[in-house]
Amino acid sequence: MAASRWPLVIDPSGQAATFLRYQDTNYVDTVNPDHMQPERIRLALLGALRYGKPLVFDLREVDLFPAVQRQLEAVQQGLAQELLSRRLLEQDRYLSLLRPTDGPEYGPTQFQESRLAQFRLFFVTQVRWPPAEQLQVLLPVQVQLPSGGL
Template identity: 35%
Template sequence: MATGEDVDNLPGIKIKLKDIGKVVMDDVHDKVKESGKWPFVVDTVGQVSTFLKYRDTNMINCLEKHDMQPETIRMALIGAMKFGKPFILDMNEADMFQACADKFDEIQKGLIDALLDKSIFKDEKYLSLVKDTDGADYDPGRSPYMVDNFKFVILTTHSRPNENLLKRTYPISII
């Protein structure tokens, strides 16, 4: 369990659990949008995951074998993009970023980087993730993808989160 001092030393903003919806999901003050980065939520108490699980999100739990199957990740990701939902990558208490990046690479080389730097949205590159076998709901010709409402949120309960991720994301610590 982390101490308050651990959280105090992290970069980014500090918020209360009750504000997670306003800050991360709704971005009411446009702080996340203005940063140009996706939120990386550091919750050393471990309550954010439960809160987000019961919202309209597509959540991947990095410690669950089923969730880490490339096809499960791909469908959760394109579903979030199609329907304009948050895609949550919950790393729990472990530094799972490289393991997750490796699984995303099995779907498409460099996918996690394309998500982080948002280049996946240039020229509708995200459509390369869609397969003919995904069904009519995912056919971009039938109805548009709601990527403007899509959010990519990384979540950890680790008290010393991945330094590389802290630099590439908008860190938000729960106090």
């Protein structure tokens, strides 16, 4: 069961979010209203699927997991559960996210199994004790910083 859950990186220092922001990821800052627009989330998700990249939702120090779920639902009804359960990756279900205006780089034939297999979803939080619902739905990963100097 744990292996099927996406990680919730618990890092009160914020260093994990900073690290992920500067990697080759599709990064969504959930505190930024522009990042939380349904169309922006849809394109971030599609791009991560298409190019085999991680999609990172940075929840910062606020409990914005319910807001992320609402915005996923605004993209497409049932999307939050489909994504969290990984069902979106089965039987080309992600193709339902495509729109005629997306352009040729997002044509159905542009999605490759090898890249889809590289897709990852991360939630990062600075909240030391996330709500129980998040801990049940996601796989909590606690970041431990070294004590003292290096």
